[in-house]
Amino acid sequence: METLTSKQKEYLEQPKERISGSEAIVRCLLAEGVEVLYGYPGGAIMPVYDELYKYEGKINHVLTRHEQCAAHAAQGYARISGNVGVAMATSGPGATNLITGIADAQIDSTPIVCITGQVPSHLLGSDAFQETDIVGISTPVTKWNHQITKASQIPEIIARAFYIARSGRPGPVLIDITKDAQFEEFDFQYKKCTGVRSYKPVPVIDENAITAAAALINSAKKPMIVWGQGVILGKAEEELKAVIEKTGIPSAWTILGASAIPTAHPLNIGMVGMHGNYAPNVLTNECDVLIAIGMRFDDRVTGKLDEYATQAKIIHFEIDPAEIDKNVKTDVAVLGDAKTSLTKLLALLNTNSHPDWLKKFKDLYTIEYDKVIKNDLHPTSEGLTMGEVLKEINSQTKGEAAIVTDVGQHQMIACRYADFNVSKSNITSGGLGTMGFALPAAIGAKMAAPDREVVAIIGDGGYQMTIQELGTIFQNKVPVKIVVLNNEFLGMVRQWQQLFFDKRYASTEMVNPNFVAIAKGYYIEAQKVTKRENLATAVKEMIASDEPYFLEVCVEKENNVFPMVPSGASVSDIRLD
Amino acid sequence: METKQQLYTISIYTENNIGLLNRISAIFQRRHINIESINTSVSEIEGVSRFTILVNMTEDQIKKILGQIEKQVEVIKAYYHTDDDTIYQESCLFKIKSDLLFEERQIQNIIKESNARIVTVNKEFFVLEKSGRRSELELLHRELNAFGIMQFVRSGRIAITKDKLKITEMLNAFKN
Numbered sequence: 001m002e003t004l005t006s007k008q009k010e011y012l013e014q015p016k017e018r019i020s021g022s023e024a025i026v027r028c029l030l031a032e033g034v035e036v037l038y039g040y041p042g043g044a045i046m047p048v049y050d051e052l053y054k055y056e057g058k059i060n061h062v063l064t065r066h067e068q069c070a071a072h073a074a075q076g077y078a079r080i081s082g083n084v085g086v087a088m089a090t091s092g093p094g095a096t097n098l099i100t101g102i103a104d105a106q107i108d109s110t111p112i113v114c115i116t117g118q119v120p121s122h123l124l125g126s127d128a129f130q131e132t133d134i135v136g137i138s139t140p141v142t143k144w145n146h147q148i149t150k151a152s153q154i155p156e157i158i159a160r161a162f163y164i165a166r167s168g169r170p171g172p173v174l175i176d177i178t179k180d181a182q183f184e185e186f187d188f189q190y191k192k193c194t195g196v197r198s199y200k201p202v203p204v205i206d207e208n209a210i211t212a213a214a215a216l217i218n219s220a221k222k223p224m225i226v227w228g229q230g231v232i233l234g235k236a237e238e239e240l241k242a243v244i245e246k247t248g249i250p251s252a253w254t255i256l257g258a259s260a261i262p263t264a265h266p267l268n269i270g271m272v273g274m275h276g277n278y279a280p281n282v283l284t285n286e287c288d289v290l291i292a293i294g295m296r297f298d299d300r301v302t303g304k305l306d307e308y309a310t311q312a313k314i315i316h317f318e319i320d321p322a323e324i325d326k327n328v329k330t331d332v333a334v335l336g337d338a339k340t341s342l343t344k345l346l347a348l349l350n351t352n353s354h355p356d357w358l359k360k361f362k363d364l365y366t367i368e369y370d371k372v373i374k375n376d377l378h379p380t381s382e383g384l385t386m387g388e389v390l391k392e393i394n395s396q397t398k399g400e401a402a403i404v405t406d407v408g409q410h411q412m413i414a415c416r417y418a419d420f421n422v423s424k425s426n427i428t429s430g431g432l433g434t435m436g437f438a439l440p441a442a443i444g445a446k447m448a449a450p451d452r453e454v455v456a457i458i459g460d461g462g463y464q465m466t467i468q469e470l471g472t473i474f475q476n477k478v479p480v481k482i483v484v485l486n487n488e489f490l491g492m493v494r495q496w497q498q499l500f501f502d503k504r505y506a507s508t509e510m511v512n513p514n515f516v517a518i519a520k521g522y523y524i525e526a527q528k529v530t531k532r533e534n535l536a537t538a539v540k541e542m543i544a545s546d547e548p549y550f551l552e553v554c555v556e557k558e559n560n561v562f563p564m565v566p567s568g569a570s571v572s573d574i575r576l577d
Numbered sequence: 578m579e580t581k582q583q584l585y586t587i588s589i590y591t592e593n594n595i596g597l598l599n600r601i602s603a604i605f606q607r608r609h610i611n612i613e614s615i616n617t618s619v620s621e622i623e624g625v626s627r628f629t630i631l632v633n634m635t636e637d638q639i640k641k642i643l644g645q646i647e648k649q650v651e652v653i654k655a656y657y658h659t660d661d662d663t664i665y666q667e668s669c670l671f672k673i674k675s676d677l678l679f680e681e682r683q684i685q686n687i688i689k690e691s692n693a694r695i696v697t698v699n700k701e702f703f704v705l706e707k708s709g710r711r712s713e714l715e716l717l718h719r720e721l722n723a724f725g726i727m728q729f730v731r732s733g734r735i736a737i738t739k740d741k742l743k744i745t746e747m748l749n750a751f752k753n
Contacts, residue, residue, distance in 0.1 A: 135596055140603045144650040145596070164650055197751040198592050198653040322644030 008033045016189045021151030022047035022182040025115065026055050028158040031190045034086050036060040036077070036447055038070035038440075042090025043130060045117030047182035062447070062476055065468035067094050069440035071101020072466070074112040076444030078105075079427045080402055080452070082235070084165050085112040085444060091119055092130030095176070096137065100434055102172045103141040107431030108256060109233060111170035113161045114138075120180040121149040134176050143171030151184035155191070163193035168201025169320045170233060203321055205336035205344065212332045213291075213315045214348035220289035220313075222357045223249045224280070226272055226301075229256035229430075230294015230319060234338035237261065237423045240293065242346050248353035250361050252280035254295045256430045259420035263399065269361045273301040274565045275412040278372075278574060279364035281565060284309050285572040286360075293317040294338045297327040298431065307570035317341050371576040372562045377417065383556030384532055386410055386485045390417040392539045393455060393483070401453040402427060402445055404480075406438035406462035409491035412561045414457045422452075436465030442480040443472055453481070453543065460486040460512055470522040473548045481542050482524075482550045484515055487557045495560045500567075519550035526550035584613070585639050586658045586665060586736045589628040590620060590744050592651040601628060601652075604645045610634060614667075614733030622745060625653065631734045654747060658738055665736035669714045670696070671705040671721055672728035678703055681724055691717045702727055 004012065011031035019027070025048050029037065039061060041049045052061045064070040067089040074085030089098050095116040105112045119128040135147045144164045146157050154177070161173040217223055231240050237260045244251045244261065250269045253260065261268050270277030272284065281303075284290065290312040295301070302308040305327060316323075316330040317338060324333040334341050376387030390413060393401065399419030405411040405428040420426060427445055429437035442456035463484050473480060494508040519526035525547060529538045535553065542549045563574045591597055598617065605612050613631040620627035632639070639657050646655040675698060677684055688695065693707040707717050714731060 136599060139596065139600050140607065147595075195751065196650060197748060199650045320648065322641070322648045324644070326641055326644070 005033055012190055012192065014189065016187040018185055019188045020047065020051075020182065021154050021177070021184050021186065022051045024151065024154045024186070024188045025158065025177065025182070026051045026059060027188065028155055028190055029086060030055075030059060031192070032084070032158070032162045034059060034084075036062060037086035037088055038062045038064050038073040038077075038444065039088030040064060040067045040070055040090070040094055042094045042117065044091035044119055044179050045088060045094070045182075047179065048088065048115070048117065061088070062443070062472065064440060064443075065471045066466065067097035068100050068436070069466050069469050069472070071098045071105070071112065071114060072434075072437050072440035073444035074114075075101060075105050075110045075437075076404060076427055076441030077448040078110050078112055078444075079441070080424050080445040081448040082233075082424065083111075083448070084162055085110070086115070087112060088115045090117045090130065091134070092132045094130075095134040096132055098174075099138060099141065102138055102174060104429050104432040104434045104437065105172035106141045106143065108429065109170050109229060110172065111165040112172045113165050114172065114174045116174065116176045117182070118147065118176045118178045121178040122180070124178070134174065138174045141172070142174050145174040145176070147176040147178070148181050149178045151181045151186040154181070155188060156193075159191060159193035160196060164196065164199065202319060202337050203335035205334070205341055207344070209332055209334045210341065210344045211348060213317075213334050214345055216289050216313055216315060216332060217247060217249075217291060218350045218352070221354075222287045223247070223289040223291060223354070224283060224287035225249050225251035225291045225293060226254065226280070226295055227251065227257045227260060227293040228254040228295025230317070230338050231257060231260045232423055234294060234319065236294070236338035236342050239339055239342035239346065241265075243342050243349065246346060246351055247349050248358070249291070250280075250354070250358050252277070254298070254301055254430075255415050255428065256426070257295060258415055258426035259423050262421050263419045264421075267358070270365075271415060272571070273298075274303070275416065275561050275563065277365070277416070278368035278563050278576065279361040281563070281571040281574045282364055283360060285311065285570065287312050289313045289315065291315045291317070293342070294319070296323045299327070302327060303565045303569055303571040303573075307572075368563060368576065376413070381556070383559075384529070384535065384553060385559060386413040386555050387417050388532070389483065389485060389535065389539075389553050389555070390414055390457075392535055394419040396539050396543045397453050397455065401425070401455045402449065404428070404438045404442040404445055404454060404456040406458040407433045407435045408459045408462060409487070409495065409559075409561050410457055410459045410485040412492075435462035438462065439466045439469045439482065440472075442482070443469060443476075443478050446478050446480045455481045455483060457483045457485065459491060460484055460488060460510055460515075461490040463515075467518065470519060470524060474522040474524055477547070479545070479547050479549075481545070482519075482548070483542070484550070484552045485555050486512065486515070486552055487555050487559070488512060489557060492561070494558070498558070498560070515552045516550070524548045524550050526552070528552040528554065530554045580635055580637070582633055582635055584631060584633055584660060586660070586663055586734060587628070587630040587632065587639070587643070587646070587655060588658065588736065588738065588742070589630070589646060589655045590622075590653040590742075591626045591628065592653070593624055593626045594651050597626075597649070597651050600649055601646060604642060605632070608642070610638070610642070616733035616735050618735070620744070622748065625744065625748075629733065629735050654742070654744060656738070656742060658736065662740065663736040663738050665734050666708050667711055667714055667732055667734050668706065668708040669718070669729065669731040671707075671718075671726055672702050673705065673721065673724070673726055675699065675701055675703050677724050684721070684724060687717070687720050691720075693717060
């Protein structure tokens with residue numbers, strides 16, 4: 001049950017009061033407990049900004065330098081806190097610029113509410129200035145969207161937006177509000193939404209499915225768990241840990257599941273998928289029961305589908321019925337939220353251990369360590385590796401930092417090597433693979449969790465997609481730590497070109513600017529490391545700083561990320577070099 | 578896995594909202610599935626709309642599609658049926674030159690035998706309406722085509738299921 005703050009209660013179910021639509025929007029946000037939102041003003045949303053001005057001190061609007069980044073910042077906010085992130089933009093280009101962030105939130109199940117201004121209702125469909133059909137455009141990438149043309153609709157629709165965004169399998173909601181509805185006055189009263197009759201956020205748990213799952217797990221000789229973000233979204237980290245520890249089952253994670261169980265947990269056997277760990281990928285095709293928890297069998301996880309765990313019985317714990325049998329046929333599907341399902345499951349599980357089976361994972365880890373990890377973390381060649389930068393960040397943050405990553409080689413390296421002691425610490429664009437995600441998402445994450453160390457790790461390519469957010473960081477004094485791993489290439493594409501396109505490096509070489517000078521241009525403390533002997537001190541200085549900090553590390557230009565399941569190959573055909 | 582393609586009728590009960598048609602058709606479009614016909618109307622429940630969509634696909638595909646449709650917030654419930662599960666009809670209209678009605682006796686016989694209904698007649702043209710199975714409509718179309726058709730239009734399929742659909746119970750459950 002959600003607990004309401006006293007601040008929220010001030011705006012909830014108060015006597016009716018005649019106010020404008022735009023003021024109502026701000027009051028709705030306050031009633032939903034929104035303390036910070038990200039956005040960019042413009043013609044069709046100006047009445048709301050005028051109210052934000054009046055409500056300054058009660059609600060904090062952060063001006064990003066691009067609407068895409070307002071959406072990503074809202075995502076970062078949501079991912080680290082579990083609360084709904086809010087982004088706001090004007091009509092037309094302001095609204096369309098949100099789309100990448102919305103699509104990212106949709107595929108990664110991130111609860112955000114986006115509010116866009118729209119031209120006055122009498123101009124709808126007239127190709128008016130900055131008119132765009134944002135409800136039409138956003139339909140395929142939103143969990144729900146709606147256009148408001150009357151002020152009186154505002155409270156109910158915004159209440160519904162928050163309810164839908166956060167409940168069940170979370171996702172993005174877009175509310176488009178015409179300018180006349182913002183000006184119009186009406187009798188305002190806000191009630192929280194507690195249900196929508198056509199929408200069942202959490203399926204009813206079938207006790208028989210739980211029993212069947214428990215029986216399969218109890219009789220398994222070589223069981224393996226793969227958990228995903230459903231565990232984090234469902235706040236089921238403790239329940240998962242209890243299941244893992246009671247049954248002694250080796251447990252792996254998808255990229256978005258990272259950090260739900262501490263990295264150092266003895267039964268945590270690493271990441272599955274294209275650049276995941278060797279053992280869980282290989283042994284996916286040897287386990288007898290595969291227990292998938294809150295994950296969706298993405299193609300980056302499964303590799304070639306008809307050679308994925310065909311020998312295993314599949315149990316799928318999942319909140320979204322549409323995910324059952326979507327990619328992998330299950331033997332037992334357990335619908336419901338992870339917390340309740342795992343609690344019920346735990347009671348039926350036998351205490352067990354699988355030492356011989358677990359040893360197989362350890363043995364394969366040794367192979368991976370010798371062939372890949374050793375060289376990544378303790379390189380003997382001159383050039384710096386991305387892995388050793390991660391190792392340094394781990395040791396200086398003691399695995400307590402939230403790591404926000406962009407997309408590409410650095411992302412895979414960060415997810416492989418970052419130490420996570422705390423849940424909700426791996427904030428990355430998983431499903432959509434949005435370059436440019438990390439810098440704005442880090443802003444949202446740091447603002448939602450000011451007491452946590454937030455380190456953005458970004459490649460030199462993705463960094464330049466949203467580099468203008470240094471302005472937001474500077475203006476709002478957001479003390480994020482920014483690490484750019486510069487290999488002067490779009491590294492992951494270059495790796496594919498090397499491996500699959502005979503080293504034809506088409507448009508992947510980057511001639512980069514002076515990143516340190518750019519950071520300093522935004523008055524952000526900055527330094528550049530090119531030599532191993534300077535790395536530790538530089539990371540130390542960065543972590544010690546109470547202010548935003550930029551660190552560029554020039555790494556080996558043509559290093560590759562391994563292991564790798566080549567596109568279209570089976571997970572057990574994973575390459576170590 | 579069932580790989581045989583066949584005709585399925587999808588019935589979707591939804592809230593009556595602008596934009597839902599777009600949301601539902603996008604699910605098919607994204608997966609490159611051609612909609613054979615689509616009909617939306619009110620249903621037996623006040624304020625609840627009913628979509629009837631005809632598609633040609635495998636059972637495996639349609640189960641996945643149903644999942645995606647039901648996932649939409651404003652969809653109350655979606656079902657799929659085979660032809661055997663439903664009573665179904667299509668409807669069509671023909672506009673034909675009135676002269677032919679008198680010059681070609683055969684047309685009168687065709688109308689009688691097909692159980693088609695004359696909706697209107699004036700000096701220039703008459704309009705013929707026929708409801709029934711697709712094959713009946715197609716047969717009539719072929720027969721009349723020989724004489725010349727000024728305009729032709731056929732509706733999407735509408736279908737009623739033989740089994741009970743428990744929508745009212747579902748909506749009542751929400752109230753409690």
